[in-house]
Amino acid sequence: MMKELTDLLGTIAVSDVFPRLGWLVDWATGLQASVKRTAAKLDSIMERTITEHEEDPGNDDGEAPDLLDDLLLIAKDGDQGFKLDRIDVKGVILDMFIAGTDTTYKTIEWTMAELIKNPREMAKVQSEVRQVAEGVHGGLLEEELEKMSLLQAA
Structure with a gap:
């Protein structure tokens, strides 16, 4: 919808x-x-x-x-x-x-x-997300999102 x-x-x-x-x-x-x-x-x-x-x-x-x-x-x-x-x-x-x-x-x-x-900046954000999300199963929680400073800045 x-x-x-x-x-x-x-x-x-x-x-x-x-x-x-x-x-x-x-x-x-x-x-x-x-x-x-x-x-x-x-x-x-x-x-x-x-x-x-x-x-x-x-x-x-x-x-x-x-x-x-x-x-x-x-x-x-x-x-x-x-x-x-x-x-x-x-x-x-x-x-x-x-x-x-x-x-x-x-x-x-x-x-x-x-x-x-800005592919260089995108690569940094992707790397940060992958690093934090590594080993997380079933989706990210808010606590994990708080660890992603580059993603928050984007």
Whole structure:
């Protein structure tokens, strides 16, 4: 799901550049279908999450309310001077989610591009990762990542 979403975020829709005929290219390439399919999956996930929060807001078991709980409370009460509906709540959550993930992906992408442009530095980082990861089975833990100063600097 995340791969599909980030791929779509990085895609240029021809219809954005050529509104009169671009829709035809978007349809022919399958972009329209992909956008609709991904949007439906994302909406289903968000709807399920919102329903879970509505059924159990998290206050009765000592769990602190989160942003979604607050947004749902505003949508329910509507006495803060403005009204939110379910679509508004989904929009705010989606904006927050994409803002957080897209910047992370872009940072990683730019870091990798810089390492590719500087093969000597890339070799140093690779050597450090291999040295720390040697003998580790099942994935690296945060403790191992803290030992990789070059990787952190990249």
